[in-house]
Amino acid sequence: AQSVTQPDIHITVSEGASLELRCNYSYGATPYLFWYVQSPGQGLQLLLKYFSGDTLVQGIKGFEAEFKRSQSSFNLRKPSVHWSDAAEYFCAVASYNNNDMRFGAGTRLTVKP
């Protein structure tokens, strides 16, 4: 079965600094990869997804992620973080039919003024 590891439980960055959140996956076939963001008291909102094609995918809110098959990674990046980006971020992997999505434990992002 597929699984996801997010090595960083909590990350703190200064506003305006760049951000990279790490995600490693384990899956025997072609993975379908997602990043979701969860603000306090809210559900999960999709930031971006990767299924095939260009390994650098663009998402909402200025986020991007790069799929690296050789490293089994799908790291999330943003060049300049805003205070409103403070939230919890989840990486997920699914099979093609999307019905057995597995989430990582999440990374909590704190943004310093």
Added chain:
Amino acid sequence: DAGVIQSPRHEVTEMGQEVTLRCKPISGHNSLFWYRQTMMRGLELLIYFNNNVPIDDSGMPEDRFSAKMPNASFSTLKIQPSEPRDSAVYFCASSPPTGAPNQPQHFGDGTRLSIL
């Protein structure tokens, strides 16, 4: 467009009571998922339905938990009897028909359940 709608948003009840959580998926979506989120265990898939039929309930923790989807626009997750360790945030999500693999799951805002 309306998203996934869950009710209630918050539920506080005493242990031993029956709890029913409700979910209305996005119209046209035919897959529905129930998740539980806790600090200790993160986000866990409890059960999912496809075309109103339960496909995989291996994540349901025990017989006290049951889920139904009587029609395409409504699902319930029931806990009877409830216990303090059931306290968590429960999310419902839906996704469009399979065969469209580029369609992600859409999440509701969750029900925060506290069992005293």
